[in-house]
Amino acid sequence: MTTMRAILFDLDGVLYQDEMAIAGAKEVVAWVRELGIPHMFLTNTTSRPRTAIVAKLKSMGIEVPMELVLTPPVAAVRWLRESGLHNAALFVTEASASEFAVSASPDEETSVEAVVVGDLGERWDFSTMNRAFRLLMADNAPQLVALGLTRYWLADGGLRLDVGPFIKALEYASGREAIVMGKPAPHYFQAALSTLGVAPEQTLMIGDDIRGDIEGAQRLGIKTLLVRTGKFRPADLHLGIQPDGVLDSVVDLPRWWSLHSGTTLSPT
């Protein structure tokens, strides 16, 4: 067995809820930095760029450098670079597009190597979907890259379709499978591990989403902590998914870490 030595934080529901910091979140982030524990912040948000996320955290007194924030667009950019794909058609919001250096406008239909699809909301229409579809059907078989697979979200006016349904439409039409950037896709957690240079069993994921955060991370062999804040509901503990620990909130993390992170060292 190995010691835990790195921490992955979910943001929404763990460090803040709507526009309010979770009590003690600021101190926990200061603690992880002071102890020099390698860490990253993983969010599925694609509606704003990392600069906006960092600014939001800062307004709550939580200091986080932008390089430690992983979003689906950032993971996509990294994956495209590592895969040697330079010409990507982007079906993403302006906020997401700002993370992409590699890019082509979506209407350039020649030799596109990847089709990156995010939550376009009201901007989706038939011709936009059909353009993405036709690009995917090109002879060079571009890779479909999904900025998450979220089904829907609760907006002021009611439920709204998110990126997932549009990915499923394009997958079915083209007969191809998307690579998914976002929790719970294993590839997404792996991107964080690679950045930190740590192994799954050395890493702890702390989140409020029993499926997206906990189950997703466990599939890769990452240790997990569920918090009872954010979207947590008691029923989440009866889904057959067993986190390594359950905390009332992130504020209990330092104590849990001191008790559990190194205990497996003793037999060595």
Added chain:
Amino acid sequence: MTTMRAILFDLDGVLYQDEMAIAGAKEVVAWVRELGIPHMFLTNTTSRPRTAIVAKLKSMGIEVPMELVLTPPVAAVRWLRESGLHNAALFVTEASASEFAVSASPDEETSVEAVVVGDLGERWDFSTMNRAFRLLMADNAPQLVALGLTRYWLADGGLRLDVGPFIKALEYASGREAIVMGKPAPHYFQAALSTLGVAPEQTLMIGDDIRGDIEGAQRLGIKTLLVRTGKFRPADLHLGIQPDGVLDSVVDLPRWWSLHSGTTLSPT
């Protein structure tokens, strides 16, 4: 073993190709009528009502009464009636809507019992998809009814998304499964068998689509004949799907029928 006594005809690629009748198709339809063989015509077309299909056949000299033509909207109407669902929200073309007596306008969001979705083409946009999605998420859990699951079709300007991808988007978003009206869905063949009052093993399906016509019908135990017209390609014979016979065209049907439909009678 039982005798074959009923015939289901695919239309496009079997009786006609684009705007041209297949040579001899007219005579075969006259033959099946003269012999009094129970029969129906099954098409996945939703872009025109049965009246237009019958008129097209008539212009080719092929006389077919409207009641013998099964289209996805007609099967949907029948299924809604048999299921006692009277208030359906229709996301279908005008041509399809004309087949529906039961109906509600898609923007009526109260107590809808079914959400019927066809190929809307250019009329799809985010708010239309989101409206269908929200109807499906209502507390009374309306049934999603798909007018086929076709992935795409080849239009003049290139490939175009058909109804299937939009169904997949709505299924994924709502976590629910559509009932599919159209080949190769078993329910669709069953609707024809019920109308004719025949059993699957007494029935022959003749078509040009190895998956939609042949494989689909075989799953229900229907006998099958593949024709080498329409979308047939020689490679279709190497997909591990074995029709009961392969004909150069529908014109060979009467001879095949006289040789095979009753042979299993002799031992009786």
